[in-house]
């Protein structure tokens with residue numbers, strides 16, 4: 001109660017003095033080393049507020065006292081959050097001078113008297129402001145971001161000298177929350193919003209980057225639209241998937257956070273082989289795998305009819321995004337088209353596998369003048385043919401039969417073959433291969449291109465036929481237009 005009363009009196013005094021002391025004495029307060037007798041002063045003013053001077057006051061002895069002066073220079077205080085700061089206000093003479101601390105015209109203290117607790121609470125919400133012992137310095141404990149600003153220490157006298165300090169609150173930046181729309185699982189074609197909430201003082205700047213296919217790079221205006229703490233990427237593509245980074249920094253530190261963005265698409269079904277050869281009572285495994293997020297539901301069809309899980313004729317083994325359908329055909333009817341279908345909430349996709357008794361040619365390719373392929377046929381191979389034509393002419397396909405090994409080729413029969421100028425003539429050829437067994441001809445494999453240069457026989461380089469290859473046999477006769485090589489078994 002006493003403090004409250006004093007501060008009211010003081011406030012009154014200041015008002016009165018500002019309006020009326022203009023030509024009055026130079027200082028109101030004694031500089032004689034004793035605490036001001038506020039009660040006297042205030043009682044005096046309060047009971048005499050019409051007076052133009054202090055002639056009838058009780059402090060005539062102080063009239064000759066010199067003006068107090070401010071010794072402290074304006075300073076910028078950089079303070080980390082949670083620390084204490086002491087704002088200096090050194091005056092001369094050191095004793096008996098009354099100072100007032102204000103901030104944005106809000107008075108904190110006069111002399112060493114705090115404003116009432118309630119005033120302080122309304123202003124700061126807490127009681128962390130003090131006058132340091134035996135001084136006129138302002139002590140702020142447990143500094144908060146809201147404490148930044150300008151503080152003014154003013155000597156209460158005519159033409160009051162003052163000093164203004166700045167408090168700049170510093171806080172090392174911290175990423176508080178870094179998040180993406182759709183929790184980072186974004187359907188292809190939709191928009192992606194990344195938000196990085198960070199604390200720090202001065203307010204941190206944000207750098208965005210992304211780990212794409214070609215390493216880490218900064219996100220720029222080309223990649224998205226930036227706002228204060230977010231980036232907006234329209235029409236997300238598959239390529240936008242990856243790790244995103246939010247890097248925040250200010251003058252006192254930095255922080256970083258990352259998150260993964262997945263771009264969700266309808267599934268892509270991939271089959272390992274599009275045509276599979278088998279035979280009656282020979283087990284065939286049809287393999288299918290699914291690409292892309294999110295996980296899909298996998299189904300198998302035979303000639304367009306769904307294969308039930310309960311079917312005894314087939315067994316389906318699905319592990320994650322891979323599925324095998326195992327079939328043991330017991331009649332010709334059991335061959336046909338098998339379809340692997342995957343479905344997720346963004347759509348479905350399928351690929352088909354032909355299960356056949358005809359031979360299957362795989363891996364048909366050319367390397368220089370060397371052709372190679374693999375034949376799968378559980379039934380004995382009856383014929384092998386190469387077909388070729390000059391890509392520059394419009395001649396018909398030339399058919400060339402290749403001698404056939406005895407027996408079947410259950411696990412795949414690798415074949416390699418060399419074309420030479422002496423055999424077929426120089427030129428650029430398109431070459432295809434066909435294989436027949438008792439059930440019919442294989443489908444055409446995609447043609448390969450072979451460029452055969454005209455070369456005199458006697459300087460044929462050794463590299464054309466590599467004797468090191470265990471599977472290659474150099475034919476001795478140039479009579480055959482083509483030469484064959486058969487392998488294994």
Ligand SMILES: *[C@@H]1O[C@H](CO)[C@@H](O)[C@H](O)[C@H]1NC(C)=O
Nearest residue numbers: 073074075076077165166168
């Ligand atoms: C305080 O900082 C401000 C802004 O950075 C600057 O203009 C001013 O000169 C500084 N004052 C002192 C006393 O260093």
Ligand SMILES: *[C@@H]1O[C@H](CO)[C@@H](O)[C@H](O)[C@H]1NC(C)=O
Nearest residue numbers: 103104105146147148149150
């Ligand atoms: C002090 O005044 C300045 C400028 O008028 C203002 O930006 C700032 O928010 C004020 N501070 C407080 C704590 O009211």
Ligand SMILES: *[C@@H]1O[C@H](CO)[C@@H](O)[C@H](O)[C@H]1NC(C)=O
Nearest residue numbers: 033095131132133134135136
């Ligand atoms: C304040 O002054 C008193 C008396 O002059 C002294 O006893 C005390 O130690 C001082 N306190 C500080 C913190 O300087």
Ligand SMILES: *[C@@H]1O[C@H](CO)[C@@H](O)[C@H](O)[C@H]1NC(C)=O
Nearest residue numbers: 301304305339341349350351
């Ligand atoms: C496979 O996909 C095609 C094209 O979308 C569709 O026409 C066909 O019905 C599908 N097949 C099966 C067995 O689902």
Ligand SMILES: *[C@@H]1O[C@H](CO)[C@@H](O)[C@H](O)[C@H]1NC(C)=O
Nearest residue numbers: 285287317318319322323324
């Ligand atoms: C499918 O079959 C292949 C080859 O037999 C095997 O490596 C793979 O593990 C099988 N996958 C599943 C899901 O059964």
